[in-house]
Amino acid sequence: xxxxxxxxxxxxxxxxxxxxxxxxxxxxxxxxxxxxxxxxxxxxxxxxxxxxxxxxxxxxxxxxxxxxxxxxxxxxxxxxxxxxxxxxxxxxxxxxxxxxxxxxxxxxxxxxxxxxxxxxxxxxxxxxxxxxxxxxxxxxxxxxxxxxxxxxxxxxxxxxxxxxxxxxxx
Numbered sequence: 001x002x003x004x005x006x007x008x009x010x011x012x013x014x015x016x017x018x019x020x021x022x023x024x025x026x027x028x029x030x031x032x033x034x035x036x037x038x039x040x041x042x043x044x045x046x047x048x049x050x051x052x053x054x055x056x057x058x059x060x061x062x063x064x065x066x067x068x069x070x071x072x073x074x075x076x077x078x079x080x081x082x083x084x085x086x087x088x089x090x091x092x093x094x095x096x097x098x099x100x101x102x103x104x105x106x107x108x109x110x111x112x113x114x115x116x117x118x119x120x121x122x123x124x125x126x127x128x129x130x131x132x133x134x135x136x137x138x139x140x141x142x143x144x145x146x147x148x149x150x151x152x153x154x155x156x157x158x159x160x161x162x163x164x165x166x167x168x169x170x
Contacts, residue, residue, distance in 0.1 A: 003051040023120035047141035058138035084112035
């Protein structure tokens with residue numbers, strides 16, 4: 001089922017998400033709905049809070065070398081914790097919760113991540129470049145933050161002005 005994606009300035013987007021403690025059919029169904037929603041909205045990542053559920057769950061599905069967004073490559077990341085960051089990368093980010101706006105954001109180039117899968121099994125992941133950027137972007141959502149908070153004062157003022165125009169057109 002495709003869920004409604006909350007958009008800025010919805011106050012729910014600024015809530016801190018709570019840890020997932022039950023790894024059950026309800027969670028599995030929710031993760032499946034998140035995937036359908038992300039694909040329907042043409043995204044590559046989605047955090048649970050973006051669809052109104054403040055739990056520490058996110059999904060990422062990058063396009064592969066054949067330019068295909070293959071479900072076999074889907075990452076379901078529950079209760080993530082970054083244990084190491086290294087380097088720096090600037091990447092132009094967008095967000096399903098901030099439609100039609102893209103801006104360069106500086107993040108760690110390489111990260112090490114601990115998380116649980118949909119069954120509660122502990123996992124680790126070394127991620128770099130776009131995958132690392134996506135994980136950090138989605139984890140910001142879990143902590144009640146949007147990428148527009150990282151773009152600097154003057155760009156943020158420009159964003160506020162442009163975004164009001166965009167919202168009127170949508």
